[in-house]
Amino acid sequence: MFIRKPQQLTENAVTDWALYQRRREFLRGMAGVILLGAGWPGRAAVATSPRPADDPPNSWEDITSYNNFYEFGTGKGDPARNARTLQTSPWDVVVDGECTRPGKYPLEDLLKGMAIEERIYRLRCVEGWSMVIPWQGFELGRLLKRFEPTSRAKYVRFETLLDPKQMPAQQGDVLDWPYVEGLRMDEAMHPLTLLATGLYDKTLPNQNGAPLRLVVPWKYGFKSLKSIARISFVTEEPETTWNRLSPEEYGFYSNVNPEVPHPRWSQARERRIGEFSKRKTLMFNGYADQVASLYAGMDLSLYF
Amino acid sequence: MASSLLGRQTAGRVPAWLWLLLFCAGLLPFLHGLLGVWLHWLGANPVEAVTRASGDWALRFLLLTLLMSSLRRRLGWRLGVRLRRMLGLYAFFYAVVHVLLYLWLDQFFDWVAIGEDILERPFILAGLLAFLALLPLALTSTRTMMRRLGPRWKALHRLVYAAGLLAVLHFWWMKESKSDVSEPLLYAVLLGLLLLERLVARGHPAD
Numbered sequence: 001m002f003i004r005k006p007q008q009l010t011e012n013a014v015t016d017w018a019l020y021q022r023r024r025e026f027l028r029g030m031a032g033v034i035l036l037g038a039g040w041p042g043r044a045a046v047a048t049s050p051r052p053a054d055d056p057p058n059s060w061e062d063i064t065s066y067n068n069f070y071e072f073g074t075g076k077g078d079p080a081r082n083a084r085t086l087q088t089s090p091w092d093v094v095v096d097g098e099c100t101r102p103g104k105y106p107l108e109d110l111l112k113g114m115a116i117e118e119r120i121y122r123l124r125c126v127e128g129w130s131m132v133i134p135w136q137g138f139e140l141g142r143l144l145k146r147f148e149p150t151s152r153a154k155y156v157r158f159e160t161l162l163d164p165k166q167m168p169a170q171q172g173d174v175l176d177w178p179y180v181e182g183l184r185m186d187e188a189m190h191p192l193t194l195l196a197t198g199l200y201d202k203t204l205p206n207q208n209g210a211p212l213r214l215v216v217p218w219k220y221g222f223k224s225l226k227s228i229a230r231i232s233f234v235t236e237e238p239e240t241t242w243n244r245l246s247p248e249e250y251g252f253y254s255n256v257n258p259e260v261p262h263p264r265w266s267q268a269r270e271r272r273i274g275e276f277s278k279r280k281t282l283m284f285n286g287y288a289d290q291v292a293s294l295y296a297g298m299d300l301s302l303y304f
Numbered sequence: 305m306a307s308s309l310l311g312r313q314t315a316g317r318v319p320a321w322l323w324l325l326l327f328c329a330g331l332l333p334f335l336h337g338l339l340g341v342w343l344h345w346l347g348a349n350p351v352e353a354v355t356r357a358s359g360d361w362a363l364r365f366l367l368l369t370l371l372m373s374s375l376r377r378r379l380g381w382r383l384g385v386r387l388r389r390m391l392g393l394y395a396f397f398y399a400v401v402h403v404l405l406y407l408w409l410d411q412f413f414d415w416v417a418i419g420e421d422i423l424e425r426p427f428i429l430a431g432l433l434a435f436l437a438l439l440p441l442a443l444t445s446t447r448t449m450m451r452r453l454g455p456r457w458k459a460l461h462r463l464v465y466a467a468g469l470l471a472v473l474h475f476w477w478m479k480e481s482k483s484d485v486s487e488p489l490l491y492a493v494l495l496g497l498l499l500l501e502r503l504v505a506r507g508h509p510a511d
């Protein structure tokens with residue numbers, strides 16, 4: 001598990017930043033070679049520097065400038081450019097469905113008594129790239145218990161805010177708004193499942209899903225929906241946005257799985273942002289020890 | 305590329321400055337990519353950025369190539385047709401860069417994975433076919449080849465339409481899974497207009 005205390009992170013982030021920069025240098029070196037001929041001995045040395053075996057966090061800049069958040073446009077740079085219009089306070093979350101304490105809760109009330117902790121997680125996008133992100137947040141399960149879900153609650157359904165004034169791309173119809181995602185109850189209650197409120201010890205930027213977003217590190221990134229406005233306890237598997245749009249491409253579970261290719265590209269490898277060569281994608285994004293038991297007996301090529 | 309550079313109508317020589325201007329302009333996207341990687345202009349995923357940009361420019365130059373004879377027919381602008389070979393070769397140049405980037409930085413020359421990619425993914429197959437359609441056009445773009453092939457040259461160079469259609473299809477299928485076909489749709493419309501113009505022109509033997 002990737003759980004570290006904030007103090008450790010700060011120290012870590014500094015050394016890792018240097019490594020990250022060195023890896024970046026390689027690509028730059030290549031461009032330099034093409035641009036200026038091969039006469040760059042200093043760069044050639046960089047090209048052979050070994051890659052670290054561990055997972056240093058990506059830079060703040062990369063994490064906050066390369067986002068999929070279709071509510072602000074389909075380009076990766078669109079959210080950072082356009083998400084200023086999102087009003088994150090005041091912020092209410094509607095809680096409804098199979099629970100004894102439904103209601104409309106102001107964000108402050110939800111955060112009350114929640115100790116914020118540091119979680120450094122890998123994030124693997126279904127498109128084939130990945131990052132390592134130092135989140136701040138709390139376990140989703142701890143919040144869900146407060147609403148006292150009944151025994152009929154089998155799934156949790158989440159909605160992103162629906163407000164075309166704040167989220168301009170909702171005026172178009174690229175997706176069916178609002179964005180809907182869902183988890184099975186045991187997935188939602190799993191200790192790895194996080195609600196994030198910050199990253200790199202700063203308030204979550206709008207483009208990363210402020211003020212409250214889901215982080216499910218063993219699933220493809222689109223399952224971790226952003227800017228949550230509604231949480232519902234439901235009895236049936238909820239219809240989720242991408243799954244409804246293209247069920248053969250995006251399954252309800254969407255667990256990271258190198259053996260089940262997306263119809264249009266392989267999922268066997270991934271490009272870690274900032275790295276030159278590709279990495280092998282790990283089963284359940286490297287969290288198999290913690291989560292594989294949730295899916296015991298399931299055919300993962302059927303329930304992808 | 306679609307018909308002979310030495311067409312029936314003599315268009316006059318291309319002024320050297322215009323030739324040079326276009327030559328330099330055509331290199332700009334390439335330089336932008338190189339400098340962008342070098343100076344960090346391209347954001348968090350420079351490999352993706354240059355792969356996409358090279359594909360975009362291959363398609364754009366392809367459409368520009370097709371536009372030239374339409375401009376001659378519709379506006380009587382003849383110089384464009386004389387610049388067509390350069391535009392076509394730039395389309396090919398960016399297609400080569402695009403394919404090399406895919407082979408190297410996407411697949412790292414893993415030929416088994418590349419073979420699987422082609423067989424299993426229609427979007428990759430369409431790109432490959434578009435590339436294979438461009439290849440003989442580039443190889444026969446010299447004056448010598450033009451003369452040697454005679455009337456067959458013109459027939460061969462109709463492959464440019466296949467390349468255009470396949471490239472748009474390639475783009476479309478790639479974007480479809482991201483639920484955003486607005487860009488490929490734009491290219492499809494532009495290509496459609498260029499093809500339509502040719503259909504209409506068939507009824508006007510003046511060209």
Ligand code: HEM
Nearest residue numbers: 352355356359360362363399403406431432434435471475
């Ligand atoms: C063997 C041949 C080809 C292969 C393997 C190939 C591969 C690819 C791949 C993997 C992408 C997706 C890049 C990404 O998602 O980041 C792509 C995009 C694209 N390709 Fe190709 N391609 C080929 C040939 C061509 C040709 C010949 C053209 C044009 C004449 C072309 C035009 C494009 C365009 C326009 C895009 C979309 C760029 C964007 O998103 O803006 N491709 N290609």
